Amino acid sequence: xxxxxxxxxxxxxxxxxxxxxxxxxxxxxxxxxxxxxxxxxxxxxxxxxxxxxxxxxxxxxxxxxxxxxxxxxxxxxxxxxxxxxxxxxxxxxxxxxxxxxxxxxxxxxxxxxxxxxxxxxxxxxxxxxxxxxxxxxxxxxxxxxxxxxxxxxxxxxxxxxxxxxxxxxxxxxxxxxxxxxxxxxxxxxxxxxxxxxxxxxxxxxxxxxxxxxxxxxxxxxxxxxxxxxxxxxxxxxxxxxxxxxxxxxxxxxxxxxxxxxxxxxxxxxxxxxxxxxxxxxxxxxxxxxx
Ligand code: AMP
Numbered sequence: 001x002x003x004x005x006x007x008x009x010x011x012x013x014x015x016x017x018x019x020x021x022x023x024x025x026x027x028x029x030x031x032x033x034x035x036x037x038x039x040x041x042x043x044x045x046x047x048x049x050x051x052x053x054x055x056x057x058x059x060x061x062x063x064x065x066x067x068x069x070x071x072x073x074x075x076x077x078x079x080x081x082x083x084x085x086x087x088x089x090x091x092x093x094x095x096x097x098x099x100x101x102x103x104x105x106x107x108x109x110x111x112x113x114x115x116x117x118x119x120x121x122x123x124x125x126x127x128x129x130x131x132x133x134x135x136x137x138x139x140x141x142x143x144x145x146x147x148x149x150x151x152x153x154x155x156x157x158x159x160x161x162x163x164x165x166x167x168x169x170x171x172x173x174x175x176x177x178x179x180x181x182x183x184x185x186x187x188x189x190x191x192x193x194x195x196x197x198x199x200x201x202x203x204x205x206x207x208x209x210x211x212x213x214x215x216x217x218x219x220x221x222x223x224x225x226x227x228x229x230x231x232x233x234x235x236x237x238x239x240x241x242x243x244x245x246x247x248x249x250x251x252x253x254x255x256x257x258x259x260x261x262x263x264x265x266x267x268x269x270x271x272x273x274x275x276x277x278x279x280x281x282x283x284x285x286x287x288x289x290x
Contacts, residue, residue, distance in 0.1 A: 005087040007094045011142050014095050018056070018143065021092075026053040030145030030172070032136065035059035035096075036076040036190035037085045040180040044149040045089040047177055056143050057086050058095040060102060065131030074273065076193050095143070102138060111137065113160050114167075116253045120156045120266050121277065124243050129160055136161060140172055148172045153179045153187050155264055155279045159251035179278075181207065187278045194274040202238035203276060206269055209233040210280040213247070213265045217282050223247040223256055226265065234269060243268035243275065250281055 008014045022028055029052030031044045037059075048055045059082055066072035079096060086094050111133040113122070122129055140148065150158045162174050180188050185207035186200075195203060213230040221229075230245045249256045250264035266279035 005083070005091050005094055007083060007096060009096055009098065010101060011097065014093065014142060017093055021054055027146040028052055028054045028056060028143065030139070030143045030148045031055065031057045031091070032139050032148070033057060033059055034061045034075065034190065035082050036078060036193070037082045038188045038190065040151055040153060040188040042085065042089045043180050044151060044177050045086070045091055047175060048147065048149050049090040051147060051175070054092050055090060056093045056095060056145065057091045058097070058139055058143070060097055060135065062131060062135040063099055064103070064134055065128050067125055067127060070125070071191070071194070071273070074194060076190050102135070110134065114163065116156065116160045116163060116251070119248055119253045120244060120246055121268060122156065124268060129157070132157055133160070133164055136164070140170055145172045147175050149175045149177055151177050151179065152279070152281070153189070154277070155250065155266060155281070156253060159253060162251060189276060191274050191276065195271060199239065199271040199274065202240065205234055205237045206267065206276060206278045210265055210267065210278060214280055214282050217247070217263065217265065230265065230267060234267070238269070240269035240271050243270050
């Protein structure tokens, strides 16, 4: 596509642009985000750029995936900065719809995720993944991407979306992208900007704790014991409060019994105004995320 990035706010305009450009066998790679872009998002774009002719990014802070009392209002936003970063990373079309554009007359139809949503964030954020699946289905229908890029930072979301695509025969391939971290190990997140100075200094403890957990896992320590150790390491070394720490099979997100290909050690830590999630995949059949 042309070098200059197009910014569009309406579904009609976006679909017109995609229709005009997706001719012959040109492929579309799609990177859905909530904006306030960082290198995690940009690594998704990089991979999409390498594998497709056209790269579409959406930036939409989806109200449907925030529960009451969550940080929808406080979620960081900076459209202008995002547009500059997206263009520099090679996005061709940036879709920035308003909530009204996405949900003009919402008929209230809900998509209920299955058993994978009964663990981890699905427990502490009831309805969260319903809202994620609704927006993801809408975006897939609007963009019609050949490939869609999701980060392992949100490993549960990724696993649920993979199942969703399979269950509903959605015509896009889901591409998993590894977690991008700050130099001190903190997983990059738009929410990191809402940490206080002290909290930011403490936050790398999360990955340190997960790595300790990984060592214990390699030594054959039980899941329950690993979860206890990780939680106490984090609470003893930071002001964060544990929401959960869980060792499960991945991507099934059931109790880990050693027979499935991968295990995930995932946690959520709540600081005063900011809830952070992180995870580590500890063994896989294909060795992709070791
Ligand atoms: P968000 O804007 O936080 O909803 O994230 C949009 C996409 O970027 C999701 O697929 C995330 O998993 C992915 N993402 C966010 N942070 C990271 C990160 N640190 N590394 C890799 N992918 C990420």
